[in-house]
Amino acid sequence: MRISAFFETRWFPALFLLFLLVIPLTTNNYFQFVINLVLCYVLIGFGQQLILGYAGQFSFANAAFMGIGAYTTSIIFTLNVPILIALMAGGLLAALVACLVGLPALRLSRVYLALATIAFGEMTTWVLTHWNSVTKGGDGMYSPVPVFFGYSLDTDTERYFLIAIVCFVMVMIAQRMLASKFGRAFIAIRENEMVASCNGINIPLYKTIAFALSGFYAGVGGGLYAIAVNYIVPDNYDLFQLVIHFALVMVGGLGSMYGVIVGALVLTTLPEVLREFQHYQEMTYGVLLILFIVFIPRGLAGFLKDRRILPREILVHGWKEEIPHVREAAKTAAVFNVGAGAEDRGEEH
Amino acid sequence: MAVDNVSMNIDRGCIHGLIGPNGAGKSTLFNAMSGLVPIKQGSICFEGVDVTHLPVHLRAPRGIRRTFQHVQLMEDRTVLENVLVGMHSSISTNPFKSVFGLGAEGSPDKAAREAAREVLQFLGIGHIALTEMGGLTIAEHRFAELARALVAKPRLLLLDEPAAGLSLRSTEALDTLLVRIRDEWGATIVLVEHRIDLVLNVSDVVTVLDNGSIIASGRGQDVIEDPGVKRAYLGVDEEE
Numbered sequence: 001m002r003i004s005a006f007f008e009t010r011w012f013p014a015l016f017l018l019f020l021l022v023i024p025l026t027t028n029n030y031f032q033f034v035i036n037l038v039l040c041y042v043l044i045g046f047g048q049q050l051i052l053g054y055a056g057q058f059s060f061a062n063a064a065f066m067g068i069g070a071y072t073t074s075i076i077f078t079l080n081v082p083i084l085i086a087l088m089a090g091g092l093l094a095a096l097v098a099c100l101v102g103l104p105a106l107r108l109s110r111v112y113l114a115l116a117t118i119a120f121g122e123m124t125t126w127v128l129t130h131w132n133s134v135t136k137g138g139d140g141m142y143s144p145v146p147v148f149f150g151y152s153l154d155t156d157t158e159r160y161f162l163i164a165i166v167c168f169v170m171v172m173i174a175q176r177m178l179a180s181k182f183g184r185a186f187i188a189i190r191e192n193e194m195v196a197s198c199n200g201i202n203i204p205l206y207k208t209i210a211f212a213l214s215g216f217y218a219g220v221g222g223g224l225y226a227i228a229v230n231y232i233v234p235d236n237y238d239l240f241q242l243v244i245h246f247a248l249v250m251v252g253g254l255g256s257m258y259g260v261i262v263g264a265l266v267l268t269t270l271p272e273v274l275r276e277f278q279h280y281q282e283m284t285y286g287v288l289l290i291l292f293i294v295f296i297p298r299g300l301a302g303f304l305k306d307r308r309i310l311p312r313e314i315l316v317h318g319w320k321e322e323i324p325h326v327r328e329a330a331k332t333a334a335v336f337n338v339g340a341g342a343e344d345r346g347e348e349h
Numbered sequence: 350m351a352v353d354n355v356s357m358n359i360d361r362g363c364i365h366g367l368i369g370p371n372g373a374g375k376s377t378l379f380n381a382m383s384g385l386v387p388i389k390q391g392s393i394c395f396e397g398v399d400v401t402h403l404p405v406h407l408r409a410p411r412g413i414r415r416t417f418q419h420v421q422l423m424e425d426r427t428v429l430e431n432v433l434v435g436m437h438s439s440i441s442t443n444p445f446k447s448v449f450g451l452g453a454e455g456s457p458d459k460a461a462r463e464a465a466r467e468v469l470q471f472l473g474i475g476h477i478a479l480t481e482m483g484g485l486t487i488a489e490h491r492f493a494e495l496a497r498a499l500v501a502k503p504r505l506l507l508l509d510e511p512a513a514g515l516s517l518r519s520t521e522a523l524d525t526l527l528v529r530i531r532d533e534w535g536a537t538i539v540l541v542e543h544r545i546d547l548v549l550n551v552s553d554v555v556t557v558l559d560n561g562s563i564i565a566s567g568r569g570q571d572v573i574e575d576p577g578v579k580r581a582y583l584g585v586d587e588e589e
Binding site: 194 | 410417423426434435437501
């Protein structure tokens with residue numbers, strides 16, 4: 001059996017679920033903490049992938065959206081609001097702000113949008129640092145211990161289940177969404193706005209939706225991150241955080257949602273593996289990013305796809321098309337065998 | 350001014366050929382009809398409704414679809430995924446229906462896939478539905494783009510040089526398909542094409558543009574015999 005064939009079997013999701021359930025039994029507290037961070041970064045990476053990899057918008061404000069989500073979740077949860085509602089509130093506020101940030105995107109493109117969103121990110125860090133009465137300023141604030149249906153989640157293992165459930169549900173939603181008209185509209189806009197609009201896609205509307213969804217995923221991811229680390233400071237959401245988001249997408253593979261999972265796994269565990277060189281963490285990220293851009297520009301997803309280790313459908317959007325009569329169609333031969341003419345392989349392409 | 354004082358009536362259910370030398374204004378007229386180029390004066394009516402100032406994305410749901418002179422497809426996506434983009438307006442924007450498939454009528458995406466498969470079969474490229482565009486032939490690109498325009502069952506199909514780069518065999522297939530699209534799908538087709546034989550074969554009416562103005566319009570054979578057309582388009586002088 002080919003490796004890729006294994007991933008297509010019905011055993012794979014079941015085994016993966018089993019793997020997720022077994023993780024807490026096999027880890028110590030520290031390793032569990034790292035796994036929790038991986039799951040947070042899966043959602044955060046999805047946020048960046050949605051806007052950059054799918055919609056093709058050069059937006060680099062997701063570190064700020066993550067911060068907004070983290071602080072909102074923590075602050076609202078201190079008001080004795082259920083943790084799931086606090087997470088949703090963090091995600092929704094981040095989505096709302098993302099919509100507002102996305103408005104210039106309707107007019108700005110590429111490098112100008114990148115500059116505008118980076119500037120917004122810096123502004124957010126400044127606000128988080130100086131709004132002492134709400135954010136406790138540069139000293140940061142503790143994120144309260146979450147309570148889930150009356151059960152206090154004191155340990156990393158207990159928090160894992162909350163983080164894993166939220167992450168799993170949101171990954172499933174993202175999978176469905178990207179395989180729907182929304183995902184196709186984002187990709188069509190990325191590829192060619194003129195063609196997209198000729199096919200009935202409202203460009204401003206779908207760009208705004210992409211920003212909102214991206215902000216929502218970054219916001220909820222930020223809220224979970226606050227729960228995982230228990231303590232948040234404005235510096236968590238600075239330019240280096242932005243580099244991590246960008247690296248998640250580039251290392252995982254631009255335009256691949258499952259690539260983000262691989263990227264989150266690699267980039268979150270790497271600093272732990274290289275713990276002795278902690279002072280060089282930023283440099284390590286930088287070098288890794290350069291190496292990937294130069295040698296594996298399509299990221300790990302593209303690398304695995306090219307070698308047929310993972311099937312394309314799973315890597316690209318986690319959707320496998322059922323089309324049983326394709327083989328039959330090939331056998332009966334096309335009515336018009338348009339691919340047969342040698343002249344068709346002309347110079348135009 | 351690329352197009353000036355052009356007045357065209359396109360009859361429902363016919364194939365209307367639009368020819369002319371390079372720079373005659375065919376593409377500009379085409380872009381104006383599909384909404385990509387704003388017009389300074391005059392109006393464009395479709396099925397009795399003034400669509401002159403209607404945004405491009407709102408013309409598609411009304412049944413106006415087009416292809417491009419240079420094929421515009423998502424190269425890293427499959428043929429099926431490209432064709433599904435053409436179904437955008439036909440699928441509910443309600444996320445509960447379009448994303449989660451909740452609703453009395455089931456998943457609209459599933460219906461869209463069925464429609465896409467039907468069109469691909471109709472065009473004879475059903476066997477490459479799950480193949481990525483990169484690596485396919487020009488003909489397969491052309492037919493995939495045609496499928497994307499056709500999948501939403503348009504009432505007006507604007508085809509910009511659909512035979513460019515095709516082999517003789519594929520052009521013959523296209524010839525037959527255009528007639529079938531008109532007859533079986535009931536679509537009105539405006540065809541910009543440099544291959545005169547194809548235009549004459551399939552068109553009910555042919556209009557000739559030169560320097561942004563119409564110089565002749567009528568039955569294909571009549572138009573092609575017109576001295577003005579011979580001079581402007583074919584470079585043949587009557588006295589020669």
